[in-house]
Amino acid sequence: MRKLAPLGGAPAAPLSVVVLAAGQGKRMRSDIPKVLQPLAGQPLLAYVLATARELDPAAIHVVYGHAGEQVRQAFASAPVKWVLQAEQLGTGHALAQAMSGIPDTHIVLVLYGDVPLVRAATLRELAAGAAAARIALLTVRLHDPTGYGRVLRNPRGEVRRIVEQQDASRAQLAVREVNTGMLAAPARALRGWLQRLKPDNAQREYYLTEVIAMAVRDKFKVLGLAAATEAEVLGVNNKLQLAALEAEHRRLRTRELLEAGATLIDPARVDVRGTVTLGRDVLIDVNVIMEGTVHLGDGARVGPNCVLRDVRIGARTQVYANCVLDSAEIGDGCLIGPFARIRPLTNLRDGVHIGNFVEVKNSHVGQNSKANHLSYVGDAQLGERVNIGAGTIIANYDGANKHRTTIEDDVHTGSNSVLVAPLKLGSGATIAAGSTVTVDAPAGKLTLARARQVTVENWQRPKKRL
Numbered sequence: 001m002r003k004l005a006p007l008g009g010a011p012a013a014p015l016s017v018v019v020l021a022a023g024q025g026k027r028m029r030s031d032i033p034k035v036l037q038p039l040a041g042q043p044l045l046a047y048v049l050a051t052a053r054e055l056d057p058a059a060i061h062v063v064y065g066h067a068g069e070q071v072r073q074a075f076a077s078a079p080v081k082w083v084l085q086a087e088q089l090g091t092g093h094a095l096a097q098a099m100s101g102i103p104d105t106h107i108v109l110v111l112y113g114d115v116p117l118v119r120a121a122t123l124r125e126l127a128a129g130a131a132a133a134r135i136a137l138l139t140v141r142l143h144d145p146t147g148y149g150r151v152l153r154n155p156r157g158e159v160r161r162i163v164e165q166q167d168a169s170r171a172q173l174a175v176r177e178v179n180t181g182m183l184a185a186p187a188r189a190l191r192g193w194l195q196r197l198k199p200d201n202a203q204r205e206y207y208l209t210e211v212i213a214m215a216v217r218d219k220f221k222v223l224g225l226a227a228a229t230e231a232e233v234l235g236v237n238n239k240l241q242l243a244a245l246e247a248e249h250r251r252l253r254t255r256e257l258l259e260a261g262a263t264l265i266d267p268a269r270v271d272v273r274g275t276v277t278l279g280r281d282v283l284i285d286v287n288v289i290m291e292g293t294v295h296l297g298d299g300a301r302v303g304p305n306c307v308l309r310d311v312r313i314g315a316r317t318q319v320y321a322n323c324v325l326d327s328a329e330i331g332d333g334c335l336i337g338p339f340a341r342i343r344p345l346t347n348l349r350d351g352v353h354i355g356n357f358v359e360v361k362n363s364h365v366g367q368n369s370k371a372n373h374l375s376y377v378g379d380a381q382l383g384e385r386v387n388i389g390a391g392t393i394i395a396n397y398d399g400a401n402k403h404r405t406t407i408e409d410d411v412h413t414g415s416n417s418v419l420v421a422p423l424k425l426g427s428g429a430t431i432a433a434g435s436t437v438t439v440d441a442p443a444g445k446l447t448l449a450r451a452r453q454v455t456v457e458n459w460q461r462p463k464k465r466l
Contacts (some may be wrong), residue, residue, distance in 0.1 A: 015057040015127055016106040016187065017279075018098045019048055021113030022065030022085040026174035027238040034069040035113035036074055037242055041265035041273040041291060044236060047073070047116030049078055054120040055127065058106065060111070061098040069365050070244050076093035086438065090205030096194040110208070112181055112280065114236045117249065122184075122232060126225055130184035134221040137212065138182040140233050141226065148178035151224060157221040168201045172287075177226075179209060180233040189220065221332040256282070262296075265304075297332065312340075314350065333366070361403075366409070378402075379421065389433065408443070 025034025028139050035045040045062075052060050062078075064071045064083040072082055084096045095110060102108060107130045109123065122138070135161060139151050143443030149162045150172050162179045163172050191213040197206040201463040211404035215222055227233045231248045234241070252274035254264060262282045264270050288302050292310035296302070300313050303321040310327045313319065319328055320337035327344035335353045336342065343361035348354065351367050356370035363377050366384040371377055373390035379402050380394050392413045394405050404422035407413075411425045414433030425431065427444025436451040 011187070014103070014106045015109060017050065017053060017055065017057045017060045017101045017111060018063045018095055019045070019060065019080075019111045019113050020091060020094045020181075021045055022063050022068070022088055022094050023114070024066035024088070025114070025237065028236075029239070033071055035071060037114075037115055037236065037247060039242070040253075040271065043074060044116045045113040047074070048111055048118075049115055049119050049374045050079065051118060051123065052109075053079075055109070055123055055377060057109070059101070061101060063094045063098050065094075071275075090199070090209045091208035092194055092197045092206035092210065095190075095208055096206070098199075099187070099191050099208065102187050102191075103241065104191070106187045107184055108190050109184045110182060112235060113232060115180070115182070116236075116247065116340060117232045117252070118182065119228075119232055119235065122227060126182060127184045129223045129225060130186060131184055132225055133219070135189075135212075135215050136184035136223045136225055136232065138180045139177050139224050140180055140230055140280045141176050141198065141225050142178055142230060143176070145176050145178045147250060150175040150178055151177045153224070154218060155175075159212060159224040160216055162209035164201065164203075164209065170354070177224075180227065181208070181235075182233070183208075183211075185215070186213070189215070189218070193218075274310075274359050285321075291330075291362075292327075303337065306337075378433060380405040380407060383411070383427070385410050385411045389413045389415040392419070393418045394418070394421060396421045444458075 004046065009127040021035040023034055028034055028037060029070050029435050036043045039047065049060065056389040060080045061083050062080045063083045063085050065088050068084060080369060081101060085094045085097050086193045107127055109127050126136050126138050140221055143286045147165055149164045150168055151162055152160050169428045188319055193211045196214060199205055201207060212222055213454050223405055234245055236242050236245055237372050254270050257276065258264060258267065260278055261280055262278055262284055262432050264284050266286045270284055271289045275358055276295060278296040281299050282296045283301045283392040285302060285304040287305045290308045295312045296311060296317035299316040303317045303319055305322045306319055307324045311325045311330065313330045314332035316332055316335065317334040323337040323340045325342040328342045328346040330348045331352065333351045334348055337356065339356045340354045341359045347364045348361050349365060349367040351368040352373055353370040354360060358376045361378040363380040365382045366386065369382050369386040371388035375388050375392045376394060377388065379396040383414035395418055403417055403422040406424045408427040409426060410428045413431040416434050417431050418436040420438045423437060424440045426441060428444040429441045430436055431441060432446060432448040435447065436449060437449050443448040
């Protein structure tokens with residue numbers, strides 16, 4: 001059995017990729033089509049299409065069927081050619097639906113919408129193994145091959161055919177090398193083999209695997225290539241397998257972080273659900289989820305139970321426990337949290353402190369400014385060295401429209417202040433605690449906006465009636 005080389009070559013002819021994605025996935029026990037089941041927050045099919053695009057094919061054909069409109073809508077902007085399989089009559093039947101749109105001169109690479117972790121390097125090698133009189137078949141050895149079609153070879157080690165689990169003899173069931181379903185073949189020959197398929201099996205379906213025996217009879221060489229790992233060819237048929245694949249995906253992604261130099265307190269409790277880049281000496285604590293595009297600068301530290309989504313975090317910034325950062329840019333040397341929420345369109349400059357139970361949304365916060373306790377900063381422009389007192393609220397919404405607040409350099413707001421937008425606080429202004437400010441505050445002055453304290457004599461607290 002030939003092992004895959006670390007890097008594959010290129011097919012001798014133009015490449016057409018066909019992704020079989022029509023299956024219902026009854027064992028998933030879900031109304032969601034199988035190829036739309038989520039893996040690390042993305043549909044299974046998304047991973048397959050992304051890997052296929054890395055091969056730079058002439059076209060990607062996606063065969064859809066069960067709940068097909070859901071699948072098409074989920075990938076409405078994807079550069080693929082959609083092919084309907086109205087009846088699900090097996091893998092050979094599914095592939096045949098796509099062949100009318102593929103020129104005879106192409107190499108056809110067959111992939112599956114529920115096998116998301118296959119590597120581009122593996123597929124390049126597979127595609128390069130196909131030629132005018134040769135097809136390439138991706139196989140794998142499993143400790144437990146139950147449920148898979150067995151790859152049968154002759155005494156010289158040449159692939160002769162594939163027998164499905166339900167059609168295999170006792171001796172054939174003992175074979176541990178199995179068919180992954182992925183293959184590459186010249187389009188002209190493949191088209192002819194598909195036309196000759198017959199449903200002569202227990203399931204009364206048109207098996208793509210029968211193509212292997214046909215190719216052998218037609219004097220084609222079948223190149224059996226073994227996948228480097230079992231994990232990259234695992235498919236999904238139920239939620240148990242989906243969970244196992246999730247764990248494998250997590251392991252692969254956290255390994256990438258470790259190899260890049262990050263310190264992970266427990267790699268088993270970090271989820272990478274997007275693209276993460278990082279500097280040197282980054283530390284990530286447990287139960288951190290990273291989605292979208294995340295960058296962590298040199299020396300950044302992320303505490304436990306945080307969610308980072310589409311954020312850029314500067315060098316030496318510390319994100320303490322239980323924070324959610326979404327679509328924001330965080331400067332160098334900032335302190336965030338614990339229990340802080342940074343919402344989209346927020347820009348925190350260097351040295352900013354955003355403390356416990358503080359929410360910032362659609363705001364620019366200048367260098368060395370602070371909002372350390374129980375505050376809301378929304379639709380605001382804060383200058384440098386601003387201090388937002390505990391309990392300060394920027395009231396930016398009038399029930400119909402959002403309004404902006406400008407807070408210039410060196411402003412201090414006292415505790416429990418309400419700043420009613422639109423509003424401007426001049427440089428160096430101080431807002432007294434408990435003020436509700438509705439008019440612009442002048443620079444360098446103390447502004448009080450609160451009712452005079454009154455004590456009511458002879459007042460009695462109401463009592464419950466007996």
